[in-house]
Amino acid sequence: GRKAAPRLIIAGAPASGKGTQCESIKAKYGVVHLSTGDMLRAAVSAGTDVGMRAKEYMDSGRLVPDEVIIGVVKERLNSPDCAESGWLLDGFPRTLEQANALAEAGVSADCFIFLNVPDEILVERVVGRRTDPVTGKIYHMTFSPPDDEEILKRLEQRSDDTEEKVKVRLGQFHANVEAVRGSYTDIAVEVDGTQRPEEVSAMIMKTIDAALT
Numbered sequence: 001g002r003k004a005a006p007r008l009i010i011a012g013a014p015a016s017g018k019g020t021q022c023e024s025i026k027a028k029y030g031v032v033h034l035s036t037g038d039m040l041r042a043a044v045s046a047g048t049d050v051g052m053r054a055k056e057y058m059d060s061g062r063l064v065p066d067e068v069i070i071g072v073v074k075e076r077l078n079s080p081d082c083a084e085s086g087w088l089l090d091g092f093p094r095t096l097e098q099a100n101a102l103a104e105a106g107v108s109a110d111c112f113i114f115l116n117v118p119d120e121i122l123v124e125r126v127v128g129r130r131t132d133p134v135t136g137k138i139y140h141m142t143f144s145p146p147d148d149e150e151i152l153k154r155l156e157q158r159s160d161d162t163e164e165k166v167k168v169r170l171g172q173f174h175a176n177v178e179a180v181r182g183s184y185t186d187i188a189v190e191v192d193g194t195q196r197p198e199e200v201s202a203m204i205m206k207t208i209d210a211a212l213t
């Protein structure tokens, strides 16, 4: 018979490489990538109720209130594509309340991947990050610039990717990370996120393969 669809969580500090790694995890395992940051940015652009409630928090680098994001994620996890293909949660849960809400909803995962990257490396990653609005691909002006001139011209920078706001984001991360990791001690694996992206991918895939067998 067919194996059960993978249920994966990836966590780590701002700019630790979650989005970058999710591109390759999604390509290999065919899971639905659920980035709460991307979902919230889309809601802000579309001007939905959730977006209007989230905007001021995101603009300042603070976490949006648990009650704004928890319902959105639970609803998305209940959709047929997630049941069919499995899912990859990126940027959620980020607080103890969010982890508890998943557990109470009966949602458990096969693997909790924690990308470990020290703060001093993260600031440089944040300020150099650019995104292609056409493909959604993530670049870095120093570490992984695009070779195509057309792509280079259209790259965008996130409004919360400033040195000042990343300090707020890091503060929010450090205030919550131990409680979140503590909720997944039985399935947690720590991966060194300071290596090159391909090496980090290889370590993550080994971890996922082991968790799924």
Ligand code: AP5
Binding pocket: 012, 013, 014, 015, 016, 017, 018, 019, 020, 021, 036, 037, 038, 040, 057, 058, 059, 061, 062, 063, 064, 065, 069, 090, 091, 092, 093, 094, 098, 125, 126, 128, 129, 130, 138, 139, 140, 141, 143, 144, 160, 169, 193, 194, 195, 196, 197, 200
């Ligand atoms: P979110 O979008 O989730 O932002 P984040 O957690 O700060 O993470 P990032 O997207 O900044 O980084 P990443 O780890 O994906 O790194 P990336 O791969 O891009 O959240 C934004 C906001 O939304 C929050 O502040 C909050 O307000 C709100 N929010 C979201 N979820 C929430 C929740 N659950 N609860 C409450 N509020 C929530 O990589 C970064 C850069 O480094 C790139 O340029 C990349 O090219 C480069 N890079 C990646 N890997 C490597 C490597 N191995 N070596 C060198 N460079 C690398």
